[in-house]
Amino acid sequence: MSEVRAWVREGGLHARRYFNNVEVQRKADRSWVTQADLEVERLLRERIAARYPDHGIIGEEQGVGAIDREFVWCLDPIDGTGSFVAGLPTWCVSVGLLRDGQPYLGAIYLPILDDCYWAEAEGPAYRNTTPIHASTATTIDNNDWISVSSYAHRQYRIDFPAKTRSLSSVAVDCCYVARGSSLGALIGRANLWDLAAGLAIIRAAGAVAVGLSGAPLDTAQLLDGRRLPEPIIIAPPQLVDLLRSYISRR
Numbered sequence: 001m002s003e004v005r006a007w008v009r010e011g012g013l014h015a016r017r018y019f020n021n022v023e024v025q026r027k028a029d030r031s032w033v034t035q036a037d038l039e040v041e042r043l044l045r046e047r048i049a050a051r052y053p054d055h056g057i058i059g060e061e062q063g064v065g066a067i068d069r070e071f072v073w074c075l076d077p078i079d080g081t082g083s084f085v086a087g088l089p090t091w092c093v094s095v096g097l098l099r100d101g102q103p104y105l106g107a108i109y110l111p112i113l114d115d116c117y118w119a120e121a122e123g124p125a126y127r128n129t130t131p132i133h134a135s136t137a138t139t140i141d142n143n144d145w146i147s148v149s150s151y152a153h154r155q156y157r158i159d160f161p162a163k164t165r166s167l168s169s170v171a172v173d174c175c176y177v178a179r180g181s182s183l184g185a186l187i188g189r190a191n192l193w194d195l196a197a198g199l200a201i202i203r204a205a206g207a208v209a210v211g212l213s214g215a216p217l218d219t220a221q222l223l224d225g226r227r228l229p230e231p232i233i234i235a236p237p238q239l240v241d242l243l244r245s246y247i248s249r250r
Contacts, residue, residue: 001120004095007095012092012093012111018035020087041061045062070100071098078091079092089113092175094171097200102220108201134178134207141162142163146235148166156186170194173187174197174198187234188231189230208240212247
């Protein structure tokens with residue numbers, strides 16, 4: 001795991017050289033990509049291929065490779081490109097590993113905050129060297145918050161009785177649920193590279209992920225690059241149904 005943490009830190013420090021001096025390009029789907037995205041994914045793929053040549057790799061910028069493997073790495077070189085371009089600190093490098101299609105371990109590094117969230121296949125989740133755990137709350141206070149997508153105001157009706165915040169990164173959303181800062185997160189129809197590392201971390205921190213409908217999340221079906229079939233809620237198990245009750249799709 002120390003090796004994976006070194007990779008995300010190396011990628012994050014490389015990306016940070018571009019921070020506040022970013023040139024944006026448009027991909028075919030009109031989403032943003034930067035030179036940092038491309039270079040960091042290339043770096044991560046090189047590190048993984050050299051160390052684990054028999055593993056599969058999928059990534060946001062270079063797409064889906066061999067997925068018929070026991071182990072498949074999921075790379076998001078910069079999750080939160082919008083924040084990265086805007087000069088906001090809530091972007092990260094995210095590397096997750098699936099085993100037989102299920103989250104196995106993950107590391108997420110926020111370079112501007114110098115925070116690394118990570119979890120191995122067994123044991124607790126960590127922020128740097130400190131163990132973290134999802135909230136143990138059973139009720140909601142006015143000062144509690146959940147994170148939502150940047151388009152939540154257009155896509156959902158949200159009657160949550162406290163606060164919402166948009167962190168503009170699925171991976172960062174997972175980190176703040178895992179550390180107990182956020183009660184939960186509403187995630188739109190993300191891809192597996194957005195989620196893989198975060199799902200490993202939230203699992204180790206005692207949180208769960210379910211569809212907005214309540215359906216279980218099947219990560220194996222996302223290996224071919226398709227998006228989530230529906231939005232999901234990430235939260236501690238004792239709050240997930242309550243949070244679901246406050247949110248509906250427009």
